[in-house]
Amino acid sequence: MENEDADRDLVDSFRARRDELAFRALYRRHTPYLFGLAKRTVAGTSASAEELVQETWIRAVERVDRFEGRSRFRTWLSGILLNCRREQIRAQTRSREEALEVDGAAPYADPEGRLDLESALARLPDGYREVVVLHYLYGYPHHEIGSLLGIRTGTSKSQASRGIQRLRSLMKHETK
Numbered sequence: 001m002e003n004e005d006a007d008r009d010l011v012d013s014f015r016a017r018r019d020e021l022a023f024r025a026l027y028r029r030h031t032p033y034l035f036g037l038a039k040r041t042v043a044g045t046s047a048s049a050e051e052l053v054q055e056t057w058i059r060a061v062e063r064v065d066r067f068e069g070r071s072r073f074r075t076w077l078s079g080i081l082l083n084c085r086r087e088q089i090r091a092q093t094r095s096r097e098e099a100l101e102v103d104g105a106a107p108y109a110d111p112e113g114r115l116d117l118e119s120a121l122a123r124l125p126d127g128y129r130e131v132v133v134l135h136y137l138y139g140y141p142h143h144e145i146g147s148l149l150g151i152r153t154g155t156s157k158s159q160a161s162r163g164i165q166r167l168r169s170l171m172k173h174e175t176k
Contacts, residue, residue: 003029007073015064027057030077037078040133041085043122052088056081071147075140079148082130089126120170128163135160 007029013022034056038049059080067076121129130149134140135156140148142156149156 004072008069011064011067011069011073023061026073030074031057033074034077034081037133037138038081038085040118040121040137041082041130042088043118043124043129052081052084055084059084071144075144075148078134082148085130086126120167123170124163124166128159128166131156131159132163132167136164 007026010019010022010026013019014026031053034053035049038052038056039046042048042052056077060077063080067073071079121133124132131145134145134148135142142153142160145151145156146153151159
């Protein structure tokens with residue numbers, strides 16, 4: 001609760017005076033979290049995750065007056081990041097399969113047969129990956145995931161279940 005109150009004070013200060021120190025404090029507090037979420041969501045390089053985080057902050061600054069405080073500031077930022085990611089996906093001209101063939105997808109098991117979670121997550125369809133990352137890695141409840149992604153709570157639950165099943169299948173397949 002203390003961090004939420006501090007975030008609201010910083011947001012209010014930034015809104016009122018475009019206070020650079022307030023923005024820097026928000027940026028330092030939330031960027032590591034956003035980067036981790038972006039890295040898992042894009043299932044790509046650190047550079048692509050950094051680009052997504054940068055776009056998130058640009059939009060957050062442009063839209064900070066729309067932050068109403070009904071959710072945590074971090075949740076609001078996560079929603080922006082996920083919307084930016086969906087826009088990236090829509091903008092891609094090639095199908096996911098073509099991109100994997102052209103780019104030569106990284107193997108998702110190391111030479112000793114251990115599963116690399118990041119690479120396995122990259123193999124999940126985008127909808128499954130977003131829900132699995134948000135629920136199992138970041139601890140968001142399904143009703144918040146539904147709000148963030150614009151889906152029903154039941155859809156979040158089913159995508160999480162199917163995503164975990166797919167990960168288990170990958171693990172069984174790769175460890176044999």
